[in-house]
Amino acid sequence: MSIHYFDTTKTFHLTARNTSYLFQVVKEGYLAHLYWGKKIKEYNHSNELRFVDRAFSGNTVARDRSFSLDTLPQEYPSFGHTDYRNPAFQVELENGSTVTDLRYVSHQITKGKPKLDGLPATYVEDIEEAETLEVVLKDRLTNLTVILIYTVFENFNAITRSVRFENNGTDNLRLLKASSANVDFRESDFDLISLPGAWGRERYVSRTALRDGIQSVGSRRGASSHQHNPFMALVSKETNENYGDVFAFNFVYSGNFLSAVEVDQFGYSRATIGINPFDFSWLLEPKEVFQTPEVVMVYSGSGLTEMSHTFHELYRTRLCRGEFRDKVRPILINNWEATYFNFNEQKIEQIAKCGKDLGMELFVLDDGWFGKRDDDTTSLGDWIVNQNKIPNGLNALAQNICDMNMEFGLWFEPEMISVNSNLYKEHPDWCIHVPNRRRSESRQQLILDFSRKDVCDEIIKRISSILKSAPITYVKWDMNRHMTEVGSASLPPERQRETAHRYMIGLYRVMEEITTKFPHILFESCSGGGGRFDPGILHYMPQTWTSDNTDAISRLKIQYGTSYVYPTISMGAHVSAVPNHQVHRNTSLEVRGHVAMSGNFGYELDVTELNQEEQEKISEQVSYYKEIRPVIQFGHFYRLLNPFAGNETAWMNVSPNKEDAVFMYVKVLAEPNEPYRKLRLKGLDPEKKYHVVELDKTYYGDELMQVGINIPAMDGDFTSIMWRFKAE
Template sequence: MPISLLAENSVAVLRTDHASYAVSWDRRSTDDTPVRHLHWGAPITDADAVALAAVDEQQRRSTSTAAKPRAHSEEYPFFGGLRREPEALKITFADGVRALDLQLAGEPRVVDSLDFGTTSGVYGPRRAGAAGTGTAGTDAAGTDAAGTDAAGTDAGEPADTVAGDPALGERLIIELVDSHYPVKVTLSYRLHEAGDAVIRSAVIEHTGTAGAADTADSADAADSGDAGDAAGAGGAGDAAPIIIEKAFSANFPVPPWPTPRVLTLGGMYGAETQPELSPLPAGELVLQSRNGIPGHDFLPFVAVDPAGTATEDAGEVYSVALAFSGSWKITTHRSHDGEVHVVAGVNDNDLRHQLQPGDRLELPEAIGSYAPDGFSGSTRRWHRFLRADVVSQPHRPRPVHYNSWEAAYFDLSEQQQFELAELAAALGVELFAIDDGWFAARDTDLAGLGDWFPSPTKFPRGMRPLSDRVHELGMEFGLWVEPEMVNEDSDLFRAHPDWIYAWPNRPRTYGRNQLMLDFSRPEVQDWAIDTLETLIRQANLDYLKWDMNRPLVEANSPAADAGEVWLAHVNGLYRVWGELRRRHPRLWLETCASGGGREDIGALRYADWAWPSDNTDPLERLEIQRGFTMVNPALTMASWVTDRPGLSGRDIPLQFRTHVAMCGVLALAGDLIAWSEDEHSTAAEFVRQYKQIRPLVQFGAQFRLDAPAPGTWGVAYVASADPGFRANRVPAGTGTEPTPDAAVFVFSQAMMHSGRGHRFRIRGLHPQTRYLVRHTGSGEQWEFSGEFLAGHGLFVELGKHYDSALLVLTAVD
C-alpha cells in the first residue's frame, strides 16, 4: 500500500516507487513534539521506520541551550516552549496567550480523500454554517441559444478533458488539539506516484461553541491532561475568537550534509524565473511575495541539493513548491550543526486571521518532491505531477494561437482584426485572440477597465461578427480581460466607487492608472461571474486571457477583518475561476500578471497555461523559459514570436525566434499585415513542424542538454508514457505526418570565430534503439543508436550569431 499505518508502533510510512516519507507520534510530555519526522528520501522499509522511531536522536544531541524540539524533527513546528527555529503556526488567544501546546487527538488514520471533506484545489476560510461556493440561479449547462457551448464546442461532447480530481486516493490524517484552548490542527498527507511527491496541507479549526461559558467541568477536563477532551469541553476562552498570526501549510526536513546548495527561480519584471544555484549558508533563506500575488521576484519554489554535488542527471534533489496565488513565504533554515528544514505557506506579513467558534481555515497545499537522479530528474517529476494532478484539460493539446496586441496596441478596428484573422488562419493558427483595447472607452490605459463590453467605435456591430468569422476560418476565438481591476473613468467605478480596496483618510495608490476591485466581497465576485458569463455567451468565446497589472497594497475591506484580505482576495478569485470552469470546462484560460506575476501551481489548477514574461526577446526568453520549465511543463508556458528588433533592439532571425517559441505553447504575435510573403511562408512551415512535434513538446519527457560551449543551449523532448502523449501521438500509416520519437532544439546565442558547431549529447533515448536523425533546416539525415547519441553526442553546425536548429528523431524498425 502507498501508506502503511503501523498503529501498534505509532509509525506511518508513505511510499512511491522511488521515495519514502515516514513519521511517528506519541503522547509523551509536551516538551517533545506530538508528531515526529523520521525520514524523507530514498525508499525504506516499514521495519526501517520502526527502528528509526526507537532512536531518540534529539535527546542524544540536546544541550541546555539548544532549541527543543528541533524543527527538523517536527512535522509541524508551532510557537511555544523552547522552540526558536522557524515555526509553521502561531496563534494569539483572547487572554493574550501566544504559545501553543498541541497534543495528539485520537489515533492517526488513513482515509479516502473523498471522505476527508476538502479538495486540494480549494483554499480559504470556511465560516461556520457558510453556504457552498456555487452561484445560485445560474445555468449549469453553459449553452447558448444555438445549442453550442460558449467555449465554441459541441455542448454534447463529453467533458473528459478536465484534470483528474487531485483529491482522489488515500490520505494520512493526523489531528492535534491544544491542551487548554479550543484549537484543532488537522495535518493531511497524500502521495503522487509519478512525481515521487508527498502533498501536504493543514486545516486550523476553532472548536469552541459560540456563547459557551467557562465551567468547572471544562476546567477539570483541561487539567486532566486529556487533550482531546480538553479541546472540546469549553475550556478557557471557548467562545472568544482566536487570531492566527502565522499558518504555514507544511514543514519539510531535508537530510543534513556539510555543503548543501539551494536552487531558486528568481528575477524581476521582464526577467522572471532565472535559475540560481548557490551554497546554502547557516541561517534563514527567505523567499517571499508580499504583493497579493506570487509576484515576479521568485516562483514559490525551492530545491535543496543536500550533498552539494548534484548534476543534471545524478545526485539527490529535494524540492518544495506552494500551490497558492497570493502572498507567500518559503523559509529554508540551516542550523550551524547542518540540519535543514523548509517551511512553506501563506505569508504572515500583515496576517491577522480571526476564527470564531466553529470556523476553520483550510491552507493551500505544499508539495515536496524527491529525485535521486539530479535536477533534470526533479524537473520531469514536477512535470508529471502537474500534468496528472494540477492542470486543467491535461490531455488536450494547447492550440497554436495568434495575439494581435503588438500588431495594433490600442489602435484597433473591426476591419483590421478581420484582416489579421484571415492571415493567421492561412498560417495554420488555431486560436485568434484580441488583447487589451477592445472594450468600452479603452483608447489608453486611463479608462475602460471594469466595462467589459465591446468598444462602440472600434466594434460598432459588437464582437459576434468577428467571432463568427474566426470560427468560420476554423479557429477558436478569445479576448483579454482584467476583471480584478477598474479605472476611475469607467461606468463600473461611477456606479460602485466603494468596490475598491482603499484605506479611509489615506490617498489612493495607483498602478498602471488603475485601482483594484475588492474580490473579498461576494457581490463583487458575483458581478465578475455574471459579467464574464455574458461576455462569453455574447461573443461565443473559447478563450480568456486573465491579466492583473498591479499589486494589492491597500488590504482593507468591509467584507473581511483586519489582516484577512490577503487570504480572502485569493479565495474570491478561486471562486470566480472555479465557477467559470464549472460552467465552461472547455474554455481556455490563460493566467497573466504583468508577465510572470501569477504562474504558481494554485493558479494552474484553473488556468490552462501561463504567460511567463512580457519580455519576448528570444535570447532572454531562453533563460526565462529554462527556469519556468524546471517546475512547470511546456504545455503551461505561452511563448510568442514577435516582430524584430523588439524591445531589446536585437535583430534576431525569424527561425531563432520561432524555435524558442516552439519550446512552449507556440503563438504568433507580430503585425502579420506588415510581414513579407517570405515571412508568411516560413512561419507557416514552422507552424506545420510544431504541430508534428507538439505531442512531444507538450506531453513528452524533457531533458535539458549540457551546454557544450558558452552561449549554447539545448533541450530534448522525448516520447513518454504520459497519457496526454499516448492520446495525441499520431502513429505512422494514418495518412497524417506521424509524431517522431524525439525532438531536439539547439541554440547558439553567439558564434566564436574558431568554431561553427557543437556536439550535443542527447539523453532520454533507448540505448539499443537506432534512430534516424533529421535536420529540419538542411534536410540532412544520420542514423545512430540512443547509446551513441547520449555518450558521444551529435555534432550540429551552428554557423552564425542567433543560429538554431530543430532535429527530429524517429526510431528505426
Template sequence: MIIVKDNYFHLSTDKTSYVFMINEAGLPEHIYYGKKIGRKDGSLNVTALRERIGFVPGNTVNYSPEHERLSLEAYSSEYSALGHGDIREPSIIIVHPNGSVTSDFIFESHEVLDELSEDIEKSKLPHSYDENGSYEHLKIILKDRVYEEKLELHYFVYPNEDVITKSVMLKNEGDAEIRVERLMSGCMEFPFTSFKVTSFRGRWAHEMNRCDNIITGGKMVLSSSQGSSGSRCNPFFIMSDMPVTENTGRAYGFNLVYSGDHYSALETSAYGKTRLVSGINPDSFSYILGAGEMIAAPEAVLSYSEEGYNGLSRNMHHFIRKHIVRGYWRDRERPILLNSWEAAYFDINESKLLKLAKVGKECGMELFVMDDGWFGRRDDDKSSLGDWYENKKKLPNGLKGLVEKINKMGMKFGIWVEPEMVSVDSDLYREHPEYTMEIQGQMHSEGRNQRVLNLADPKVIDYLYEKLEAVFSSANIEYVKWDMNRVFSDVYAGNLPAENQGEVSYRYMLGLYELLDRLTKAFPEILFEGCASGGNRFDLGMLCYFPQIWASDNTDATSRIDIEKGYSYGYPMNTVSSHVSGVLNHQTLRVVPIETRFNIAVLGVLGYESNLLDFSKEDIEKIKKQVALYKEWRGMLMSGDFYRTDPYEKDQGLIREGLAGFYSGNNNTDSFTIVSSDKEKAVAVIVRRMAVANDSAQKLYVNGLDDEAEYHLYNIKYDNNIKEFGDLINTVSPIHIKQDSMMQNIISKFVHLKGDEEDVVLSGSEMKNAGVSLAPSFGGTGYEDGMRLFSDYSSRLYFIEKI
C-alpha cells in the same frame, strides 16, 4: 503506499520514502525524506533511524518534567509550534484568548482514507486531485494540550510521480475567538546544514532567473509580498546536495498550490539541522478564527529525485499534468493562436482585426485573439477597466458580429480581459467606488493607472461573475486571456472591520478562486490562459483553473531561452505559453532570425504575436512551413518529457572551484530535448546566444532515449543566403557586390549556398553519452557547402525517430 505501524508512518512512492513518528511526548517527529527505504513490506526500524539523544544539550530548554531528555530546539519536528523551548521558525502561531502565544499540539488520532477529506473540499482552496477519485490519504489529528484547538495534517501520496503533498487545517473548538498569526502548509527537518538552494527570481519581462545560493548557517527566506505569487520570487524552489547536475545528484523540489503571498524559510540550527517551513506569508496574514470555525493552509507539494534537476523536473511535470491541470483542455492539443497585442496594441478595429486574422488563417493558425482595447472607451491604459461591454466605434457589428466573421474564416476566437482591476475613469468606479481595495480618505498609489477590486467582498465576486458570464456567452468565445497588471498596495477591504484587515490578502485569494471555479464550470470548454503582466502569477493555484499561463511579456527569443528554461525546472512546458514576435523586438529592440523565434517558441505552447501584414513574403512562407511542421509534431511536443542538456556542466563546476583550464566559448549554447513517453520520437533544440570566433566544432547531446535502440536523426535543411556573409562575399565574387545594393538583392534571390544537413543513425546511448558531432560552423575562415552558419542568436531543430 501508506504504512502505519506501532508509532510511525511510512509514506512511500515508487522511488521515495517519507517517514515520521509520534514520539514519547505525543509530538509528531520527522524521521526521513529521500530515496526509498525499508523492507519489501515497507516496514522500518524507526528506533534505529531516529536521532538518539541522551540528555538536553547545553543551555536549551527541556520540553517537560516527564520528558526531561527532549529539547524542542534540538529535535526534528514534523509540525513546529511556538513555545516550550522551540526557538526556531514555527509552523503555527496562535494568540489565544488569554494573550498567550504558546501552543502544544500532541497526537490524538489518525485515519487512512481513500478519498478527499470533506474539510479540504470545504476550504475553498484549490487542491491536487486524482481523476479516478482514489487517493492514498493519511489524516493526522493533533490537539492542543491546553486549548480547544485541533490541527489536521493531511498527506497525499502520488506513487507514480514520486510526489507527496501536505495540507493543514486548524479548527477552533473553543467558545472564544482566537487570532492566527501564522499557519504554514508544512514543516520538514533535514539532519545536515549544507544545501544549495535554487530559487527563481526576476521582474517584469525578466522572469524566472535561476539563482543558486549555499546555506551552511543562518536563515534564508524566499517570499512574495505583492498580493500574487509574483515574478520577484516564484513559490517553486529546489534544495540539493552538492554536487548536483542536470542528470546526477540528489535534489528536493517544493511548491505551493497557492497564488498569493507566499513564504519559505530555511533555518539552520545550532545542532546541525536545517528546518524548512513553507506556506502563506505571515507578513500579510492575521486571521481571527471564531468559535467553531476552521481555516486551511494551501497545499504543499514535495518531490525528491536522485537523477539531478532533470529527474526532479520530470516528477513535477508528470504530477502537474495529471493532478493539478484539469478539465476539457488538460490532455488536448492546444490551438496555434495569433494575438493582436504587439500587432496593434490599443489601436484596433473590426477591419484591422479581420485583415490580420485572414493572414493568420492563410498561415495555418487556428485561433485569433483580440487583446486589450475592445471595450468601454479603451484607447490607452488610463480608462475603462471594469466596463465589460464592446466599443461600438471599434466593433460596429459588436462582439458577436466580429466573432461570426472570424469563425467563418475557419478560426476560433479568443478575447482578453482583466477582471480583477478597475480604472478610476470607468463607469464601474463611478457607480461603485466601494468595490475597490483602497483606504477611503487617503492617497492611493496607482499601478498602470488602475486599482485592484476587492475580491474579499462577496458582492464584488457576484458582480464580476454576472458581467463576465454575459460577455463569454454573448458570442462563440473559445479562449480567454485573463490578465492582472499590477501588484497590491494599500491593502484594505471596506467590507471588513478594522480587526479583520489582516485577512484581506487571504480572503482575496479565496474570492478569486471562487470566481474562477464558477466561470470554468459555467464554460468548461473555454481555454483559459492566465496572465499577470506576463509571469507575475505563474503557480500551481492558477494552473488548477488555467491549463496554460503567459510566461512573460518579453517575447524576445533570446530572453525567452532563460525564462522558459527557468519555468522548465518546476512546470511542464505545455503550461508555458510562448509566442513568435516580430523584429525589432518590442522589449529589447533585438533582431533574431525567425527560425530561432520559432525554435524557442515550440518549447512551450506555440502562438504568434506580431503584425503579419507587415511581414515579407519570404517570412510569411517560412511561417506557413513552421505552422505545418508544428502541427505534425504538436502531440509529442505537448506531452513529451522535457530535458535540459548542459554538456559543459562539469567544466562549469571546475570553473566555480577555480580548477578549470582553457574553456571554450560554447558555454553560451543551450540545448533542450523533448522525448515522447514511449521513447519513439524526440525533438532537440540547440541555440547559441553569441558567436565565438574560430570555434566551429559542436556536439548535440540527447537525453531520455532508449539506450540500446537505434534512431534516425535529421534536421530541416535551410540554404544560406549570401547576404549573411556581408562584404565577405567579395573575397570569392568575380565582381564587387555592395551591401544592401540592388545587385546584392537580385543575386541573393537566385544564388544560395548549401546549408548544413544532418542525416544519421545512432543509438540512444551514443547520443546521450558521446554526443552527435554536428557540421562545422563558420569560424572566421573558409567556407564550403554544408557548413553550419551559427552566428548570434542562431538555432537548429533536430528530429529523432526510432527505427
C-alpha cells in the same frame, strides 16, 4: 503505495512511487521527523533519535534534561515551549499570549484524496491512486485542534501536505502564521534553489549554499509575483540534472507566500512553506475552521531532471483539469504587439485572415476592445464592446473570423478597475483600499475587492455575459498590478489582515465558476506575463503566458527556469516582431520560431506587414509545429545546456513511447576560431534506431546518448537548430 502506522514504536511510514517519508510520536505526544528520501523496504530506526542534555535548550518534560524541543527534529513545530527556531504556525490567545503546545491525539488513513474546500489542489480520478493520512494534534489549554493532512501518490514521487485549524474551544483565537508544511532535516549540507526574477525576466535560476540562520524567498505583493516563484528545493552539493538528492517544495497558491530554511546551531535545517505571515492574521472564532493551501513535495534521487518530470506529469494530469487537459493546444495569433490599442474591425479581420492563410488556428483579440479603451487609463470593469472600434459588435466580428475556419479568443482583465470607468463611479468602495489613505495606482488602475461576494458575483455576471455573446473558444485572463493599501470596506477592523487571503479565495471562486460554466473555452492566465505562474492558477487555467518579454534570447533563460517545475504544455510562447519591443534586439525569424516552438506556439506581430519570404517562412513554421506539437506538449522534457552557465542553450522533448523526439540548440554570440561542439542527447531508447529528419541520417539511441551528435558550425550571433528524431 501505502501508509503504515506501527503502534509499538508509534511510527508512520508513508511510501509513494519511489519515496519514503517517516515520522514518529515521541515523548509526551510530540511528532518527530525521521526521514524523507528514497523508498526503503522497512524502517528499523537505524537513525533513531538521540536525546542528550544540551546547554541552554530548555526541557519540556519535567526532570528530563535530555529532552528539548529546541533539539528535536519536528513535524509541525510551534513556538513558546523550548523551541527557539522558526515555528510552522503561531496563534494569539485572547490574553495576548502566543504560546501553544500541540500533542498527538489520533490519526486516520483513507483511500483517495479529499478536496480542499475553496482551494486549488492536486486530485485523483480513482481512489486507488492515492492514500491520505490525517494526524490530529491538540492544544489542551485552548482546545485548538490542528490536523496535518498528507497524501501519497502511487504513480509519482510526490507527497502533498496541508493543515486544517479548528477552534474547538470557547474563546476567540487569532492565527498569526499558518504554514502548510515543515520538514526538519538532520543535516544542512545543501544548496538552495529558487526561481527569482522581475517583470520581463521571470523565473531565473538561483542556487546558493545554505548558511547559518534563515534564508527565505517570498511575496508580499498580493500575488505569487514576477519577483519570486512559490518554489524552493534543497539539493545535495553534487546534484546536477542526472545525479543527486533533491527535496523540492511547490506551494499551490497564487498570493502572498513565504518559503524559508533555517540552519540552527547544531547543523539541522528546517524548511517551512506557506502563506506569508507578513500582514496576515485570521480570526478563528469558536467552531470555525481555517484550511491552509496545499504544498506539493517532490523527492528525486536522480537529480533535477527527475524532479522536473515528477512535477510536469503530476501537474499536467492531476492538477490541470477540463477538456483541454489532454488536447493539443491551438496555434494562435494575438494582435497585441501588432496593433496595441490602435485597431479597428477591418484591421483585426485582415490579421486573422492572413494568419489563417498561413495555417494558424486561433485569433486572439487583446486589450482595447471594450469601453473607451484607447489607452491603459480607462474602462477596466466596463466590459461593454467599444462601438468605435467594433461597430458591428463582438458577435459579428467573432462570427466573421469563425467563418474563416479560425477560432476566436478574447483578452480580459477581470480583477481590475480603472478610476476612469463607469463601474468605479458607481462603486468606488469596490476596490481594495484603506479609509483616509490615498489609493495608489499602478498602470492607472486599482484592484477590485474579490474578498467581497457582491463584487465577485458582479464580475462573474459581466464576464459571463460577454462569453455568452459570441463564439469565443479562448480567453487570456490578465492581471496587471500588485496590491497596495490592502484593506476591504466589507471587513471589520479585527479582520482587515484577512483581506489578501480572502481575495485569493474569492478569485478561486470566480475562476471555478466561470471555467466550469464555459468548459469549451481554453483559458490562459497572465499577469503582466509570468507574474502569477503558479500551480494554484494552473488548477483552473491549464496554460500561462510565460512572460511579456517575447525576445527569443531572453526567453531561453525564462523558459529554462520555468521548466524546473512547470510542464511545457503550460508555457505560452510567441514569435514577435523585431526589433523586439522589450529589449530591442534583432533576431532571425528562424531562431524566434525555434524558441517559441519549444512551448505552446503562437505569433504576436502584424503578419499583414511581412514580405512574401517572411510569410512563407511562417507558413513553414506553422506546418512544422503541427507535426511536432504532440511531442512538445506531451513529451518528457530534458535540459541539455544551461543558458545561465554559458553562451549556448539546448533542450529536447521525447514522446512517452520514445518513438519521437525534438531537439533544440541555440548559440547566443559567435566566437572566433571556436571549438567544434557535440552533444549527448537524453531520454531516447538505446535499442531503437532514430532517423534525424533534417540530416537524413540514422543512429541508434545508445550512440546518440553516449557518443553524442555533432552540432554544425553556425555563423553569426543568435543562431539555432531544431531537429526531429523518428524511431524506425
